[in-house]
Amino acid sequence: GAGVSQSPRYKVAKRGQDVALRCDPISGHVSLFWYQQALGQGPEFLTYFQNEAQLDKSGLPSDRFFAERPEGSVSTLKIQRTQQEDSAVYLCASSQLSGAYGYTFGSGTRLTVV
Amino acid sequence: KQEVTQIPAALSVPEGENLVLNCSFTDSAIYNLQWFRQDPGKGLTSLLLIQSSQREQTSGRLNASLDKSSGRSTLYIAASQPGDSATYLCAVEGWTQGGSEKLVFGKGTKLTVNP
Numbered sequence: 001g002a003g004v005s006q007s008p009r010y011k012v013a014k015r016g017q018d019v020a021l022r023c024d025p026i027s028g029h030v031s032l033f034w035y036q037q038a039l040g041q042g043p044e045f046l047t048y049f050q051n052e053a054q055l056d057k058s059g060l061p062s063d064r065f066f067a068e069r070p071e072g073s074v075s076t077l078k079i080q081r082t083q084q085e086d087s088a089v090y091l092c093a094s095s096q097l098s099g100a101y102g103y104t105f106g107s108g109t110r111l112t113v114v
Numbered sequence: 115k116q117e118v119t120q121i122p123a124a125l126s127v128p129e130g131e132n133l134v135l136n137c138s139f140t141d142s143a144i145y146n147l148q149w150f151r152q153d154p155g156k157g158l159t160s161l162l163l164i165q166s167s168q169r170e171q172t173s174g175r176l177n178a179s180l181d182k183s184s185g186r187s188t189l190y191i192a193a194s195q196p197g198d199s200a201t202y203l204c205a206v207e208g209w210t211q212g213g214s215e216k217l218v219f220g221k222g223t224k225l226t227v228n229p
Binding site: 004048059093105 | 150
């Protein structure tokens with residue numbers, strides 16, 4: 001597609017519920033990133049994929065967070081047993097192999113845990 | 115650890131004014147610096163990308179400069195318009211603890227241009 005597509009656009013989850021957030025990157029983009037943006041803050045790095053390989057997950061806040069990109073295109077960020085502090089906007093970005101040409105971000109998924 | 119600071123946190127100006135947004139970063143070993151715009155409830159729109167070897171980039175009414183040695187960048191907006199109202203984020207590309215490249219963001223400057 002022409003841009004990075006994320007779904008759902010909004011998600012309300014009850015505390016303890018599992019959620020799955022989807023990202024469709026730009027076709028042909030090798031690199032895919034997930035970021036978390038809390039209210040009033042800048043985005044914070046979560047994890048990075050190069051094709052299907054998850055090369056870096058150093059930003060994932062706990063083992064309740066899991067991400068995958070099994071065929072090197074679509075990626076899913078899964079959060080198990082959601083907690084209120086997980087409420088944030090989750091942004092996906094893709095780029096060519098290197099970020100030298102910049103990153104393209106999706107519109108994000110706003111997760112609210114109640 | 116790379117830290118990015120943006121000043122001011124918020125700015126309100128009358129339409130037509132020229133303005134400058136500031137960004138500073140603590141580690142000068144960066145690949146590039148990127149300015150983004152974020153509208154309420156929306157994702158990030160890339161405005162300008164400055165490679166580490168470049169000093170500035172221009173696009174329309176926007177001009178961004180980069181001084182790696184001092185760890186500073188500025189975004190200059192000429193003849194501001196109400197449609198420029200948004201949050202402007204500065205991000206530098208650096209290394210994660212896991213050894214890959216990533217963007218490190220400031221908290222943003224919320225700009226309001228009043229008609």
